[in-house]
Amino acid sequence: MQQEVKAAGPSQEFEKVLGGSSNQVASFERNKSVIERFQHFLHSSPAAVPLIVLILSLVAFGAILGGKFFSAFTLTLILQQVAIVGIVGAAQSLVILTAGIDLSVGAIMVLSSVVMGQFAFRYGLPPEIAVLCGFIVGGFCGWINGALIAWMRLPPFIVTLGMWQIVLASNFLYSANETIRAQDIEANAPILQFFGNNIRMGGAVFTYGVIAMVLLVALLWYVLNRTAWGRHLYAVGDDPDAAELAGVNVKRMLVSVYTLSGLICALAGWALIGRIGSVSPTAGQFANIESITAVVIGGLSLFGGRGSILGMLFGALIVGVFSLGLRLIGTDPQWTYLLIGVLIIGAVAIDQWIRKVAG
Secondary structure, three states, X not given: OHHHHHHHHHHHHHHHHHHOOOOOOOOOOOOOOHHHHHHHHHHHOOOHHHHHHHHHHHHHHHHHHHHHOOOHHHHHHHHHHHHHHHHHHHXXXXXXXXXXXXXXXXXHHHHHHHHHHHHHHXXXXXXXXXHHHHHHHHHHHHHHHHHHHHHOOOOHHHHHHHHHHHHHHHHHHHHOOOOEOHHHHHHHOHHHHHHHOEEEEOOEEEEXXXXXXXXXXXXXXXXXXXXHHHHHHHHHHHOHHHHHHOOOOHHHHXXXXXXXXXXXXXXXXXXXXHHHOOEOOOOOOOHHHHHHHHHHHOOOOOOOOOOOHHHHHHHHHHHHXXXXXXXXXXXXXXXXXXXXXHHHHHHHHHHHHXXXXXX
């Protein structure tokens, strides 16, 4: 009996030691500050920052210009001005989400439009076939970009920079710097100007180009957020090695993304004809820079794997609001470039802050 008590002694002493302690695992979590909660909100909603900036911009210019700025015609005019940039920006967004970049989007857009015009007027093909040929050329250029990047593992910046020069030169050599006039297109191939047609609702004017941009962004938002292809794209941009280990065919994904980007650029080329009315080899030369501007201001990370296609649309609209608002105020056009430059740097700084704190 005595031995049983002694044997139980150490166990009792052990229970006494633990008696005053909690049986729960220690928690190291602390209450987050307001700034940290706001930062995590921005991390989970990448389109929030450009949306806030867009709303503030509208309010600021509305306060300065009054009802003139908030008229239906003015607001839809902004949409018309950013339609081409929005479509090309959608193509650029897909590429940047994979942690790449495409400097050739503007050149592919213009070459596709030139092919559509030249095939219809130089070779006499039916305009519908000419449009299809333009899409084939755009998709083929994108496929070459993707193949070189995926299979030969060349840097996207170098590949698309080279493709930009090649396509730009091919555009001028093939077209002989010839512009197909709006009157000739309207008389013989009006389908080329399809996206320049419009629908009027009171004072608002919506061109088919604007409608195409909105539908394209909505479709891509669904694909990126609701399909396996979209999830794989984000995975490749976030960590291609981890995506490969998870069973994602990274090379096939990259080729498909760049090919799709080329097809979207061809759509932008068709919309460009409708926007300016003619087929010009010199139109849209800065579309690559404008698309990157919309993507960066829209909150998509240049490091890939994070961002929203809606953010790109908001970014394009911000540029449109600033451009038209400052023009209506009567300021020097250089102020537009200055403020957009500030927005670009600010957007990148915010992205870095979000990645550092939430990562």
